[in-house]
Amino acid sequence: MLYVISLLLFLSHALANPFSGQVTARDANQFRTWVTAEAMASEFVSRLNLTEKSAMITGKLSLGVGGCIGNLLPIDRVGYSGLCMQDGPNGVGLADLTSVFPSGVTMGASWDKKLIYQRGVAIGKEFRSKGIHVALGPSAGPLGRHGLGGRNWEGFSIDPYLSGIAIAASIEGIQTQGVQTCAKHIVGNEQETQRSFTISQNGTRIEAISSNIDDRTMHELYMWPFANAIKAGVVSAMCSYNRLNQTYTCESSAVLKNLLREELGFQGYIMSDWFATHSGAKSINAGLDLNMPGAYNAETIATGESYWGGNITTMVQAGSVSEERIDEMVRRIMTPYFYFGQDRESYPTVDPSLAYSFAAWSNVLDYLPTPIPKSRDVRGNHHQLIRKIGAEASVLLKNVNSTLPLKAPLNIGVFGNDAASSSDGLTFIKHFEIGTLDIGAGAGTVRHTYLVSPLEAIQARAKKFGGRVQYILHNAITAAGDFSSLFPIPDVCLVFLNTFAAENMDRQTYEADWNSTLVVENVASMCPNTIVVTHSAGINSMPWANNVNVTAIIAAHLPGQESGNSIVDVLWGDVNPSGRLPYSIAKNPKDYDIPIVNLTESQVTSPTAWQDDFVEGQMIDYRKLDSAGIEPLFEFGFGLSYTTFGMKSNLKVKQLNSHLTSKPDPSHEVQPGGNPDLWEPILRVTTTVTNTGSKEGATVPQLYVSMPQGSTPEGTPLQVLRGFEKVFLKPGKSQDVTFELLRRDVSYWDTSFQSWVIPKGRFSLGAGFSSRDIVAKADLELNLVDG
Numbered sequence: 001m002l003y004v005i006s007l008l009l010f011l012s013h014a015l016a017n018p019f020s021g022q023v024t025a026r027d028a029n030q031f032r033t034w035v036t037a038e039a040m041a042s043e044f045v046s047r048l049n050l051t052e053k054s055a056m057i058t059g060k061l062s063l064g065v066g067g068c069i070g071n072l073l074p075i076d077r078v079g080y081s082g083l084c085m086q087d088g089p090n091g092v093g094l095a096d097l098t099s100v101f102p103s104g105v106t107m108g109a110s111w112d113k114k115l116i117y118q119r120g121v122a123i124g125k126e127f128r129s130k131g132i133h134v135a136l137g138p139s140a141g142p143l144g145r146h147g148l149g150g151r152n153w154e155g156f157s158i159d160p161y162l163s164g165i166a167i168a169a170s171i172e173g174i175q176t177q178g179v180q181t182c183a184k185h186i187v188g189n190e191q192e193t194q195r196s197f198t199i200s201q202n203g204t205r206i207e208a209i210s211s212n213i214d215d216r217t218m219h220e221l222y223m224w225p226f227a228n229a230i231k232a233g234v235v236s237a238m239c240s241y242n243r244l245n246q247t248y249t250c251e252s253s254a255v256l257k258n259l260l261r262e263e264l265g266f267q268g269y270i271m272s273d274w275f276a277t278h279s280g281a282k283s284i285n286a287g288l289d290l291n292m293p294g295a296y297n298a299e300t301i302a303t304g305e306s307y308w309g310g311n312i313t314t315m316v317q318a319g320s321v322s323e324e325r326i327d328e329m330v331r332r333i334m335t336p337y338f339y340f341g342q343d344r345e346s347y348p349t350v351d352p353s354l355a356y357s358f359a360a361w362s363n364v365l366d367y368l369p370t371p372i373p374k375s376r377d378v379r380g381n382h383h384q385l386i387r388k389i390g391a392e393a394s395v396l397l398k399n400v401n402s403t404l405p406l407k408a409p410l411n412i413g414v415f416g417n418d419a420a421s422s423s424d425g426l427t428f429i430k431h432f433e434i435g436t437l438d439i440g441a442g443a444g445t446v447r448h449t450y451l452v453s454p455l456e457a458i459q460a461r462a463k464k465f466g467g468r469v470q471y472i473l474h475n476a477i478t479a480a481g482d483f484s485s486l487f488p489i490p491d492v493c494l495v496f497l498n499t500f501a502a503e504n505m506d507r508q509t510y511e512a513d514w515n516s517t518l519v520v521e522n523v524a525s526m527c528p529n530t531i532v533v534t535h536s537a538g539i540n541s542m543p544w545a546n547n548v549n550v551t552a553i554i555a556a557h558l559p560g561q562e563s564g565n566s567i568v569d570v571l572w573g574d575v576n577p578s579g580r581l582p583y584s585i586a587k588n589p590k591d592y593d594i595p596i597v598n599l600t601e602s603q604v605t606s607p608t609a610w611q612d613d614f615v616e617g618q619m620i621d622y623r624k625l626d627s628a629g630i631e632p633l634f635e636f637g638f639g640l641s642y643t644t645f646g647m648k649s650n651l652k653v654k655q656l657n658s659h660l661t662s663k664p665d666p667s668h669e670v671q672p673g674g675n676p677d678l679w680e681p682i683l684r685v686t687t688t689v690t691n692t693g694s695k696e697g698a699t700v701p702q703l704y705v706s707m708p709q710g711s712t713p714e715g716t717p718l719q720v721l722r723g724f725e726k727v728f729l730k731p732g733k734s735q736d737v738t739f740e741l742l743r744r745d746v747s748y749w750d751t752s753f754q755s756w757v758i759p760k761g762r763f764s765l766g767a768g769f770s771s772r773d774i775v776a777k778a779d780l781e782l783n784l785v786d787g
């Protein structure tokens with residue numbers, strides 16, 4: 001009876017606010033409906049006492065307990081076996097016998113919705129097989145405001161549209177496996193330096209950096225991809241370490257309530273980044289649902305002391321939080337669990353080896369009981385997909401006289417520390433010198449079971465045609481110009497460079513690491529056919545790009561464990577690369593660099609000294625270069641192919657809604673993703689692309705929108721990406737490409753109306769092959785009934 005009543009009670013609520021997620025179940029029988037799941041969660045809550053509820057919303061992290069990086073402990077009394085949460089965005093972190101997938105930045109560079117989805121499915125399978133309930137990813141924050149931000153590589157692109165499509169496809173892919181995802185980090189965590197508070201020498205608490213972001217920029221840049229995530233059905237979200245407008249995001253009702261809940265209709269639960277909860281009732285009442293991993297900080301993990309936990313009873317008794325709010329928090333946490341059928345017998349149990357691989361990572365393996373359980377191998381055949389993505393997502397930036405693909409047989413030279421197998425182990429924790437880089441460090445990293453280095457893959461390839469491979473791996477030798485070991489001079493010199501990045505640490509320079517400029521210049525000085533490959537966690541300057549002897553450049557980003565095989569597939573032309581830059585490469589980094597705020601040296605004494613005013617508004621990356629009229633070295637969206645493509649010079653444009661209002665109808669109830677009108681298709685734009693070359697391959701037609709300048713406020717970018725497709729074509733073949741523009745795509749955020757508004761006046765649409773290679777154009781005025 002109770003069950004029926006609670007079902008009825010929540011029916012209207014559930015119907016009004018279902019998760020919109022177009023999740024297709026791996027096995028439809030395992031998923032429930034949201035209505036059923038919410039009713040089950042409510043019924044579950046009704047069986048708990050306040051102590052148990054408090055434990056449900058306060059995570060646990062201690063050796064051997066639960067075994068994951070974050071755990072909600074079981075409640076035996078009601079037959080609930082707990083929840084396991086594990087990093088991260090690029091595969092199962094801290095575990096053993098898992099795959100190292102291409103990182104977010106590589107997926108951004110793929111511009112391939114299908115591959116991003118497929119990677120999501122594969123990652124989801126690995127999390128599920130390990131018995132993990134919540135995958136802590138994907139990431140769309142940081143977006144990449146600072147080119148040197150230490151975590152940019154975990155996300156997809158500096159562009160919110162590309163990032164939004166990518167995070168949505170990732171969520172949809174992972175959640176097909178019945179694994180919960182967590183959109184992170186919300187919001188404004190654009191730099192790692194002082195991301196959390198510190199204690200100064202005299203004991204004063206110096207607060208975390210405050211990202212001060214104006215309303216319009218918040219909507220059009222930093223929250224944009226998270227709207228896609230919510231629309232795609234993400235079931236949890238993570239608030240970030242930093243402060244936003246002076247308030248920690250995890251206790252900011254402006255972020256958690258106004259933006260996420262009210263405006264974007266988010267129905268899942270919001271958890272804190274690890275140790276990012278800094279208050280009790282304040283954070284609970286601001287909208288934080290789950291304090292992870294519960295303790296104040298790393299030092300109190302053992303005691304479990306927490307702002308929440310046992311203190312919640314006192315708060316409820318004192319009336320500073322209501323028990324209904326606590327119930328709501330537990331219900332939100334448990335609804336996705338029941339929706340995905342994670343309570344069913346068919347959901348795998350947590351792999352007991354997780355606790356051990358985590359303990360090994362933390363150097364405390366000795367504290368756990370022996371014998372060490374055997375790890376569950378969850379890798380399947382994912383190496384195939386990883387190799388394919390690594391190759392296809394490579395961005396070919398220069399290819400003079402078709403030096404690539406290589407034609408065997410050849411006398412090959414390999415240079416650079418990045419060509420080598422790692423000499424410091426297979427788990428990337430610190431910046432290491434010798435060894436190829438296929439993933440960064442921190443929460444986004446994954447333990448390798450193997451890593452194919454470029455050198456070993458090139459040697460294997462050369463063996464097939466009896467080729468010679470000479471190599472010099474220490475950059476110090478190459479930087480010193482010592483080529484005395486070489487004879488004869490190679491026909492082609494492959495130089496591998498890398499750029500490391502890690503959580504909790506920003507990068508220092510745009511130049512690739514380890515004396516890279518000298519390395520390239522010295523190789524090029526003796527080798528007129530020098531090919532440079534970068535494995536990089538983000539934007540690099542390329543001061544050697546125009547060196548006449550540098551005949552080809554490939555930005556291969558962080559391709560994952562098959563790295564060497566992927567690049568060999570590209571170098572020898574088994575795969576025609578079709579990656580495109582998910583950011584711009586400036587001629588001079590100063591052209592767009594926004595420096596990391598760094599007061600470390602000045603040892604500030606004011607608790608609120610760390611301030612970061614986002615005064616540039618939307619003018620980051622190509623938006624900045626466009627508005628300042630600065631020509632980049634390689635522009636956003638750019639990438640070459642082994643074949644060539646053409647596009648018809650005219651665009652067909654059709655307005656799909658003849659009764660178009662300038663604003664979404666405010667009477668429409670907010671759904672996950674916001675007012676549903678925002679997702680309504682407004683324009684259909686069609687062009688035709690042709691493979692005009694002699695090889696098969698894929699290209700990425702892109703659509704850019706320029707809003708009418710007269711009727712939009714100052715600070716409107718000259719053009720913004722609003723469509724892209726990856727199109728594979730055989731030589732001589734053509735295909736129509738259609739872009740559907742949604743209301744949000746042709747609107748700006750009007751701060752006085754507090755609404756998205758379609759401006760009056762002439763829009764310009766431009767389709768082409770990069771942000772600076774617009775081939776087809778159309779101007780039009782949208783037919784607005786209230787215009």
Ligand SMILES: *[C@@H]1O[C@H](CO)[C@@H](O)[C@H](O)[C@H]1NC(C)=O
Nearest residue numbers: 048049050051052075076077
């Ligand atoms: C709640 O239930 C637990 C058993 O799960 C019990 O240990 C605890 O004392 C109960 N708390 C209250 C306040 O009844």
Ligand SMILES: *[C@@H]1O[C@H](CO)[C@@H](O)[C@H](O)[C@H]1NC(C)=O
Nearest residue numbers: 212213214215216245254255
């Ligand atoms: C942050 O402050 C700016 C400037 O006052 C304001 O425009 C913006 O809406 C604020 N953002 C939030 C989330 O409160």
Ligand SMILES: *[C@@H]1O[C@H](CO)[C@@H](O)[C@H](O)[C@H]1NC(C)=O
Nearest residue numbers: 304305306307308309310311
């Ligand atoms: C409750 O919070 C106080 C400080 O806010 C802390 O000292 C105490 O350890 C907390 N209690 C529990 C049970 O975590």
Ligand SMILES: *[C@@H]1O[C@H](CO)[C@@H](O)[C@H](O)[C@H]1NC(C)=O
Nearest residue numbers: 400401528529548549550551
């Ligand atoms: C490319 O080809 C052109 C024309 O054949 C030739 O002049 C030029 O030297 C070549 N460049 C390189 C780097 O081989």
Ligand SMILES: *[C@@H]1O[C@H](CO)[C@@H](O)[C@H](O)[C@H]1NC(C)=O
Nearest residue numbers: 476478479480481514515518
């Ligand atoms: C770079 O190479 C030069 C020339 O050999 C050397 O003097 C310098 O110390 C090197 N720098 C680094 C960071 O290795």
Ligand SMILES: *[C@@H]1O[C@H](CO)[C@@H](O)[C@H](O)[C@H]1NC(C)=O
Nearest residue numbers: 524525526527528547548549
């Ligand atoms: C290019 O290579 C040629 C031949 O090895 C060499 O003479 C020349 O100095 C090189 N140029 C540069 C800029 O390194």
Ligand SMILES: *[C@@H]1O[C@H](CO)[C@@H](O)[C@H](O)[C@H]1NC(C)=O
Nearest residue numbers: 193506507508596598600601
């Ligand atoms: C910030 O400043 C400190 C102290 O000078 C320095 O050690 C650190 O590398 C700087 N961080 C960045 C990202 O440059």
Ligand SMILES: *[C@@H]1O[C@H](CO)[C@@H](O)[C@H](O)[C@H]1NC(C)=O
Nearest residue numbers: 200201202203204604605606
């Ligand atoms: C630490 O130093 C700052 C600045 O000198 C001062 O304002 C603050 O009161 C000091 N705090 C303590 C705990 O002494």
